[in-house]
Amino acid sequence: MAIIRDTYQMDPYANALYLFCGRKRDRIKALYFDKTGFVLLYKILDQGRFQWPCNASEVRTLTRQEYRWLLEGLSISQTKAFKHARKKEF
Numbered sequence: 001m002a003i004i005r006d007t008y009q010m011d012p013y014a015n016a017l018y019l020f021c022g023r024k025r026d027r028i029k030a031l032y033f034d035k036t037g038f039v040l041l042y043k044i045l046d047q048g049r050f051q052w053p054c055n056a057s058e059v060r061t062l063t064r065q066e067y068r069w070l071l072e073g074l075s076i077s078q079t080k081a082f083k084h085a086r087k088k089e090f
Contacts, residue, residue, distance in 0.1 A: 001038070004031070008059065012038075017067070025049040028071070048073045 003020075004012040012018070018031045026049050030041040050070060053059055066076040 001031075007056070019062075019070075021050055021052040025052050043071060045073050051075045051077070 001012040004010050004018050010016070010018070012031070013033045016032075020029045020031070021027070022029075027042065027044040028050055030039075030043075032039045032041075050073065062070065062076060069078065070076050
């Protein structure tokens with residue numbers, strides 16, 4: 001909570017999910033206040049790394065889709081989840 005409040009000047013009790021990533025970038029922690037207490041989620045990727053900001057100036061708000069991509073180990077900077085297939089002419 002202190003990191004959220006003191007380092008990022010954000011409200012840990014806000015309706016928000018705060019994400020933190022370890023140095024190896026293969027595990028992520030999520031902190032959420034659900035009006036009765038804090039919920040802590042922890043995820044470790046079997047393979048690969050999370051696409052994570054290199055420094056505090058790159059911290060940003062994610063959309064739900066970007067959050068899903070992040071938890072799946074995908075890049076959050078992609079424009080679309082899938083490329084549209086072209087119609088083949090026979």
